[in-house]
Amino acid sequence: MTITVDRRIYSDKCISDVVYWLSYCYTLERTIDGDFEKITVTSDGGEKFRTEFFRRLNDCKLRSIIETETKDIRTILYAKAFGDFDCLTAEEATE
Amino acid sequence: MKKYALLPFNFIETDGKEVLINELGDMLVVGVGSVEKIVKRLPIDDDLYKSxxxxxxxxExxxxxxxxVYASRLKLKKGFMDDGTALHIFxxxxxxxxNCTYCQATSRDENAQRCSMTKEMMANAxxxxxxxxxxxxxxxxxGGEPSLEPDLIKYGIEKAEAINLTEKRKITYVLCTNCRNLTSEVLEICKKYNVQISxxxxxxxxxxxxxxxxxxxxxKTISGINKARNFLGKEKVAALMTTSELSLNYPKEIVDEYVKNGFDGMFLRALNPYGLASENDDWRRYNERFINFYKTALNYIIELNQNGTFFREEYATIILRKILTPYTTGFVDLQxxxxxxxxxxxxxxxxxxxxxDESRMLAEKGDYTFRLGKLSDKYEDIIYGEKVRRIAKIWSNEVLAGCSNCPVRVYCGADPVRNHSTQGDMYGFRPSSLFCKKNKAIIEYIISLIAHRENEVMPIFKSWLR
Incomplete structure (x- = not known):
């Protein structure tokens, strides 16, 4: 079974996240073809798999929008909360 | 409605509601579809907007x-990092x-030789x-059973008391015992040094x-509990249960036993895959059954509280403290x-x-991955050593695949030891992790109780936090 996903709609992060969680139950092979990604399921998942795949993909897309949009503010927040850069050597800071 | 920017948050869906959770662990229960409206800037009602x-x-x-303020609260949530190690297990x-059937500590016979700490080791520790x-x-x-070593307990406490004359720390002593051997000698030590019995x-x-x-x-356990209560005071004796395969069939009976014996709370604790317990032949099935056991027992405890008996479930209380208060908890498994x-x-x-504790249990099976150094080594060499630095790279769920974008991450924790012992590497693979499955199921269940039965459960949950 092969599922085709439009990479202009779903980011690589979203697809990777869904593949990560489903890889426990299914064997998945990813192939990129231009703007599309083909996901071949080597174990037989049937229509149930397709439904679950797209449910997770759409769920992940919404979370991903929030994550992307709030990335900078999260960095500032964590820096304000835990930043103690004076104590780090240059080597430690880049470790 | 003004223009607005999103702040970091995640969400779960639970039976017709969405629960938004931010980086501080604050929750907001909203209707289904609200997240999509918020993200896509579709119209939302004024009250929701203000919330x-x-x-x-x-x-805005x-x-x-x-x-x-947000950053200060986040720092407070991770306050345990600045505090230093508080729990020291000897x-x-x-x-x-x-002869516990699920012994996780690989205990030996009462008369076994060369399996006890020396006084020199105790002094170094x-x-x-x-x-x-x-x-x-x-x-x-x-232990084992530490009450079999009363001299060592006394020696350790006296050593600590002597050092503390100048250190001035607040020290709590706890004796984890099965209560079979609570001799007068052991109880006298407990009384003199204010030792709590677990x-x-x-x-x-x-x-x-x-x-x-x-x-x-x-x-023997019940008579030991009563003996300790009479000698030390009721509040000095706490009890823990471990959920064996057999226990899974009797959630209400187990809760009733605690109530009957005058406890005002209990910790519904799952078996961990160490020692003899690791030989359990189907952990996946056990995990599923434990989640159901936990839900049944928790509901029964809520019912008891509704009927006027104050009784707290400790695991839920730890999670509730993370959800409902600005503070951190000292609970090792969820950090x-x-x-x-x-x-x-x-x-x-x-x-x-x-x-x-689990690391030393692994050592009994010949796995020394989490052995950090000798008792005679320098503290700095142990705590800041190469091994700890390696573990530190994967001990935060904020940076672990499968955890970093989990909606209940802020309430959960990372457990490299469990990952190592059950999955063969410290980083772990969340889709097959039973630690992940169990914690997620229980945390989401507690959130769902708040979302769907708020008026009923919140007064009870708040009373558990006092």
Missing amino acids: LVANFFIT NPLPPLLD VLTLRCNQ VNLMFHSPSKHLTMEFQ TSLDGPDFIHNANRGKADSYQ SPAGIINSVLIYNYDGYVYAS
Whole structure:
């Protein structure tokens, strides 16, 4: 079974996240073809798999929008909360 | 509606509602479809909009005016990182006078030789404990059965008391005992040094005796509990249960046993895959059954509270403290960065320091991955050594695949030891992790109770936090 996903709609992060969680139950092979990604399921998942795949993909897309949009503010927040850069050597800071 | 920016948050869906959770663990229950409206800037009602602003889910300014407050609260949530290791477990011996079917500590016979700590080891261990910067130190004696080593308990406490004349720390002593051997000598030590007793009570006699491998175990434990209460005071005795396969069939009976014996709370604790317990042949099935057991028992406890009996479930209380208060908890299993090393250190009878209780259990099976150094080593070499630095790279769930974008991450923790022991690597693979499955199921269940039965459960949950 092969599922085709439009990479202009779903980011690589979203697809990777869904593949990560489903890889426990299914064997998945990813192939990129231009703007599309083909996901071949080597174990037989049937229509149930397709439904679950797209449910997770759409769920992940919404979370991903929030994550992307709030990335900078999260960095500032964590820096304000835990930043103690004076104590780090240059080597430690880049470790 | 003004223009707004999103602040970091995630969400779960639960039976027709969405629950928004921000980086601080603050929750907001909204209707299904609200997240999509918020993200796509579709119209939302005024009250929801105000709640989202007030609770740090969205901001009308690119840099929220209360960002410093937000950052301070985040720092408070991770306060345990600055406090230093507070829990210090001293494994005095592997000798034991019971034969628990699920023994996680690989205990040995009561008369076994060369499996107890020496006084020299104890002295080194106590010295190491005082190198922790924590103002509060808990010195916990474990085994085997530590009450079989009263001289060592006394020696360790006296050593700690002597050092503390100048250190001035707040020290809590805890003796983890099965209560079979609470001799006058042991109880006198407990009374003199204000030692708390933590014992094991698995439920009614037929469960407790079956789990503990002796026909008189229940009767001995109950009489030991009563003896300790009479001598030390009721508040000095706490009990823990471990959920064996047999226990899974009797959630209500186990809760009733605790109520009957005058406890005002209990910790519904799952088996961990260490020691004899690791030989369980189907952990996946056990995990599924434990989740159902937990839900049934928790609902029953809520019912008891509704009927006027104050009774607290401790695991839920830890999670509720994370949800409903600005504070951190000292509970090792649900911390990120992980509780190992940061919140607990183990001084083992074999002369070595380990990262957690489970780490020393692995060592009994020949796996020394989490052995950090010798009791005679310098504290700095142990705590800042190469091994700890390696573990530290994967001990925060904020940076782990499968955890970093989990909606309940802020309430959960990282457990490199469990990952290593069950999956063969410290990083772990969340889709097949039973630790992940169990914690997620329980946390989401507690959130769903708040979302759907708020008026009913919140007064009870709040009373557990007092």
